[in-house]
Amino acid sequence: MRNLVFPLIALVAAFLVGGVIVAVIGDDPIETYRLLIGSALSWPDGIGYTLFYATPFIFTGLAVAVGFRCGLLNIGAEGQLTIAAFATACAGISLANVSPWLAIPITCFVAVLSGAVWGMIPGVLKARFGSHEVINTIMMNFIAVGLASALTQTYFKAQGDAILETKPIAVAAHIPRLGQILPGLPARIPVNAAFFVALLVSVLVYVFLWRTKWGYEIRATGINPDAAAYGGISVRRQIVFAMTVSGGLAGMVAINEVLGYRYRYYHGFSAQYGFTGIAVALLGRNHPAGVLLAAVFFGALTRGSLFVDIFTEKVSKDLVFILQGLVILFVAAESLFRRQFERWRETERYKKHG
Amino acid sequence: MLELRNITKRFGNVLANDRVNIAIKSGTIHAIVGENGAGKSTAMRIAYGFYRPDGGDILVAGEPREIHSPHDAIALGIGMVHQHFMLVDTMTVVENIILGAEPGSVASVDFRSAEKRIDALSKELRFPLDPRAMIESLSVGQQQRVELMKVLYRDARILILDEPTAVLTPQEVNDLFQTLRQMKEQGKTVIIITHKLDEVLALSDEVTVMRDGRVVGHRDTASTNAAELARLMVGRDVLLRVQKTAAKPGRAVLTTKNLSVTTRDGGRRVDGVSIEVRAGEIVGVAGVEGNGQTELIEALAGLVEHAEAAGEIRLDGQNVMPLSARHRKEMGVGHVPEDRHRRGLLLDSSLAENSILGVHYRQPAVARPGGVLLNKNGIRSRAQEVIQKFDVRPPDAELPARALSGGNQQKLIIGREFELPPTVLLVSQPTRGVDIGAIEFIHRKLVELRDAGCAVLLVSAELEEVTALADRLIVMYQGRIVGEVDPTRASKEEIGLLMTGGSR
Numbered sequence: 001m002r003n004l005v006f007p008l009i010a011l012v013a014a015f016l017v018g019g020v021i022v023a024v025i026g027d028d029p030i031e032t033y034r035l036l037i038g039s040a041l042s043w044p045d046g047i048g049y050t051l052f053y054a055t056p057f058i059f060t061g062l063a064v065a066v067g068f069r070c071g072l073l074n075i076g077a078e079g080q081l082t083i084a085a086f087a088t089a090c091a092g093i094s095l096a097n098v099s100p101w102l103a104i105p106i107t108c109f110v111a112v113l114s115g116a117v118w119g120m121i122p123g124v125l126k127a128r129f130g131s132h133e134v135i136n137t138i139m140m141n142f143i144a145v146g147l148a149s150a151l152t153q154t155y156f157k158a159q160g161d162a163i164l165e166t167k168p169i170a171v172a173a174h175i176p177r178l179g180q181i182l183p184g185l186p187a188r189i190p191v192n193a194a195f196f197v198a199l200l201v202s203v204l205v206y207v208f209l210w211r212t213k214w215g216y217e218i219r220a221t222g223i224n225p226d227a228a229a230y231g232g233i234s235v236r237r238q239i240v241f242a243m244t245v246s247g248g249l250a251g252m253v254a255i256n257e258v259l260g261y262r263y264r265y266y267h268g269f270s271a272q273y274g275f276t277g278i279a280v281a282l283l284g285r286n287h288p289a290g291v292l293l294a295a296v297f298f299g300a301l302t303r304g305s306l307f308v309d310i311f312t313e314k315v316s317k318d319l320v321f322i323l324q325g326l327v328i329l330f331v332a333a334e335s336l337f338r339r340q341f342e343r344w345r346e347t348e349r350y351k352k353h354g
Numbered sequence: 355m356l357e358l359r360n361i362t363k364r365f366g367n368v369l370a371n372d373r374v375n376i377a378i379k380s381g382t383i384h385a386i387v388g389e390n391g392a393g394k395s396t397a398m399r400i401a402y403g404f405y406r407p408d409g410g411d412i413l414v415a416g417e418p419r420e421i422h423s424p425h426d427a428i429a430l431g432i433g434m435v436h437q438h439f440m441l442v443d444t445m446t447v448v449e450n451i452i453l454g455a456e457p458g459s460v461a462s463v464d465f466r467s468a469e470k471r472i473d474a475l476s477k478e479l480r481f482p483l484d485p486r487a488m489i490e491s492l493s494v495g496q497q498q499r500v501e502l503m504k505v506l507y508r509d510a511r512i513l514i515l516d517e518p519t520a521v522l523t524p525q526e527v528n529d530l531f532q533t534l535r536q537m538k539e540q541g542k543t544v545i546i547i548t549h550k551l552d553e554v555l556a557l558s559d560e561v562t563v564m565r566d567g568r569v570v571g572h573r574d575t576a577s578t579n580a581a582e583l584a585r586l587m588v589g590r591d592v593l594l595r596v597q598k599t600a601a602k603p604g605r606a607v608l609t610t611k612n613l614s615v616t617t618r619d620g621g622r623r624v625d626g627v628s629i630e631v632r633a634g635e636i637v638g639v640a641g642v643e644g645n646g647q648t649e650l651i652e653a654l655a656g657l658v659e660h661a662e663a664a665g666e667i668r669l670d671g672q673n674v675m676p677l678s679a680r681h682r683k684e685m686g687v688g689h690v691p692e693d694r695h696r697r698g699l700l701l702d703s704s705l706a707e708n709s710i711l712g713v714h715y716r717q718p719a720v721a722r723p724g725g726v727l728l729n730k731n732g733i734r735s736r737a738q739e740v741i742q743k744f745d746v747r748p749p750d751a752e753l754p755a756r757a758l759s760g761g762n763q764q765k766l767i768i769g770r771e772f773e774l775p776p777t778v779l780l781v782s783q784p785t786r787g788v789d790i791g792a793i794e795f796i797h798r799k800l801v802e803l804r805d806a807g808c809a810v811l812l813v814s815a816e817l818e819e820v821t822a823l824a825d826r827l828i829v830m831y832q833g834r835i836v837g838e839v840d841p842t843r844a845s846k847e848e849i850g851l852l853m854t855g856g857s858r
Binding site: 207210211212213214216217219220223224226227228229230231232233234 | 655678680699702712715727728
C-alpha cells in the first residue's frame with residue numbers, strides 16, 4: 001500500500017510545481033492539464049497511443065529495474081535497444097522467404113540476444129576488471145549508435161534512400177497491430193502485439209526475481225554483496241548475469257519498434273527510451289508492477305505532450321520533460337523522507353519487542 | 355548532580371521510559387545497565403536533549419531544567435559520546451573537535467589556541483592525541499578519544515557514554531577506563547551505558563539497572579555482584595558460567611597446513627597456520643583483534659580470493675583449497691561471521707529469505723533437486739524451524755532482518771548455520787553486542803553442537819568467552835599461532851602475554 005502512496009505523493013507534487021511553471025509562462029494550468037490528460041486518455045486514439053508509447057518504457061524500465069536489483073545502474077539500455085533494433089532489422093531483412101511462424105520467433109530471439117550481448121559486455125568488464133558499469137554503458141551507447149548508423153549507411157540502406165534507415169524487413173516478420181485483433185481500435189494506431197509481450201515479460205520478470213533461485217541470487221547481491229558471497233553466491237557471475245538479462249530486456253524494444261511499428265531500423269528512432277527507463281524504474285520502485293504503471297504514466301505524458309504543444313498558446317511540449325524531471329526529483333526526495341519514516345517505524349518496532 | 359525524576363517517554367504505544375528515577379552524584383562513575391531495549395539509552399538521550407520527555411523533570415545541580423536540545427545540554431555542562439562516532443574522516447583531530455565551536459573570528463579560525471587547549475586537556479588526562487592527525491589514520495580507540503575530547507573541549511562536567519566499549523579491543527578498554535578514572539579524579543561525573551557486567555564491576559561507583567523501561571534496582575557497586583545484576587537485568591536467574599562436560603574429541607575433521615593469507619597490498623595477515631579441529635571439540639582462538647583471526651576464518655570459509663591464500667586446508671582429508679564457498683558449505687562448513695551486518699545478513703530482506711541464505715538453491719528452498727523455482731512453503735517452514743529452535747523474537751518470518759535486535763539477528767544466523775547441519779562450524783564473535791540472556795542461550799547451543807559431534811572453531815575477542823567455551827585454546831599474534839594452552843589451567847595473564855607477543 002505504502003509502495004503506491006509515496007510515488008503518488010511525488011506525482012501530485014510534480015504536477016503542482018509544473019502547474020506553477022505553466023502559470024508563470026502565462027497559460028492556464030488547469031486547461032493545460034486537462035488537455036494533457038484528456039488527450040492521453042481519449043478512446044481510441046489517446047489510449048492506443050499512450051499504450052504504444054508505454055511499450056518501450058516497460059521494456060527499458062524492467063531492464064533498469066533488474067540492474068538496480070543487483071546493485072547495478074544500467075545507463076546503457078539506450079545502446080542495447082539501438083543495437084537490438086539494428087540486429088533485428090538485419091534478421092528481418094534476411095528472412096524474406098520464411099513463414100511467419102519461423103520469422104517472428106527468430107527476429108524476437110535476435111532482438112533479445114543482441115541486447116543481451118550488448119549488456120553483457122560492460123557486465124564482464126566490471127566483473128573482470130572492476131571498471132564501473134555507468135561509464136562503460138555510457139560509452140557502449142555511443143558505440144551502438146555509431147555502429148548501427150555506419151553499417152546501415154554502408155550495407156543496409158535501400159538504394160537511393162535519402163534517410164538513414166535500413167531496407168524494410170520481410171512481411172513475414174511483421175507482428176500484428178492491436179487494431180487488427182481488437183474490435184473498435186483502428187489499425188492505423190501503431191500499438192501492437194509487443195504491448196502484450198511487455199505485459200507477459202513483466203510477469204516473467206516478477207517470477208524471475210522473486211520466485212526463482214536466480215532472482216534470489218541477484219537480489220541478495222544487490223542488497224549486500226558481502227553477504228551474498230558469504231552465502232556462496234559468486235558476485236562476479238551475478239553482475240554479468242544481471243547485465244545480460246537487463247540488456248536482453250532493453251533489446252525487446254526492437255520488437256515494438258522494428259517488428260510492430262516501423263518495420264525497419266530507422267536512425268534516431270529512440271526518443272530517449274533507455275534514459276526514460278531509468279525514471280520509470282525509479283518511479284516504479286524497481287518492481288515490475290510499479291514499472292508497468294510508471295511506463296503507462298510516462299506513455300500518457302508523451303502522448304499528451306503533442307496536444308499541449310499544439311493547442312496551448314505558450315506552453316510547449318517541453319512541459320512534459322519538466323514534469324518528468326520533477327517527478328524524478330520528488331521521487332528521489334521522497335525516498336529520503338521515506339527512509340526517515342522507516343527508520344522511525346523500526347525504532348518503534350524495536351522498542352516494542354526489545 | 356544530575357537527576358531524572360519520573361521521566362516518562364512513549365514511542366507510539368510503547369512505553370520506553372516508565373517513571374524513571376535516576377540520581378547521579380557529582381564526581382562519581384555511574385553505570386546504567388540493562389538489556390537492549392530496556393530504555394537506558396532513551397533515558398540518557400532525554401537528559402542530553404535528543405528526545406523530549408512526555409512527563410517528569412530533569413534536575414541539574416538541584417534545579418529543574420528544560421533541556422530542549424543537545425545545545426541546551428552542552429550549555430548545562432552535559433556531554434554525550436555516542437556509540438557510533440560522528441567524525442569527519444578526512445579532517446584532522448583539531449578540526450573535528452572544534453567543529454561547531456570554532457575559536458577566533460568569523461574570517462579566521464584560531465587553530466593555534468585550539469591546539470593548545472587540546473594539548474593541555476590531553477596532558478591532564480594523560481592520553482596522547484596528536485591534534486594534527488587525520489581521523490582516518492586513527493585507530494578506533496583513538497577516534498573514541500577524539501569524541502571524548504570533543505565533549506571535554508566544550509567544558510562538559512557530566513559525560514554520558516553510550517556503550518563505549520562495544521567497538522574497543524581489551525587493551526583499548528583498559529585505556530579508556532584509565533581515562534575515565536582520571537576524569538573522575540578531576541571532579542567530573544561519568545555516566546556509562548552498558549550491558550557488560552564485568553565492566554560495571556570494574557569501573558563504576560554506583561549502578562542503576564533498567565528493565566522494560568523501568569528502573570528495577572539501584573546499588574552501590576561495592577555491595578553487589580554480577581549474579582545479582584544479571585538477575586535484575588533479565589528478571590530471572592542467569593547462568594553466567596558455561597556448563598559443559600569434558601570433550602570427547604573424535605577424528606580430525608578440519609586440518610590446515612601452513613595456511614597463509616597475503617592481501618593484494620602484500621600484507622601477510624595469516625602466516626603459516628597449522629591447526630587441527632576434531633569432531634566433538636571446541637577449539638578457541640584468542641588474540642587481540644586484527645591479528646589475523648578474521649582472515650583465518652574467511653580463508654577457511656572460502657571467502658578470500660584464491661590468489662591470496664596459500665597452503666593447505668583439508669576437510670575430512672580432502673583438500674578444499676580450490677573449492678568455492680558454496681562447495682565448502684555443501685561439505686558441511688557452517689560459518690557464523692564476525693560482522694553480522696556486513697557478512698551475515700541481508701538486512702533489508704525478510705527473516706524467511708535470510709534463513710535460506712547459502713542453501714537457497716537446494717531443498718527445501720527449491721521444491722526438487724536442481725529446481726529453479728523457490729518453494730514458498732519450504733522456505734517458510736525452514737524459517738519457522740529456525741525461529742522456534744533458536745527463539746528468534748519477534749517470531750515473524752516476514753519481518754525484515756533489520757527490525758531485529760542484535761541478539762535475535764545473531765540467533766537467526768546461528769540457527770541458519772545449525773540447520774545445514776554443519777560438520778565444522780566456524781564461529782567469530784558469536785555474542786558481540788548480544789544481551790546476557792541470548793549469550794547464555796548461544797553458549798549452550800554451541801556446547802550442544804559440540805556434543806553432537808561437530809568440530810567447532812571459535813574466535814572471540816572476549817577472553818572470558820573463549821576460555822569458558824574452548825576445550826583447547828590457541829593464541830594468535832600477528833597472523834601466527836604463538837601458543838596453545840589448556841583453557842582450564844592457563845591464567846588470564848599468561849594468555850594475555852601471548853596475545854601481545856610475549857612468550858611464556
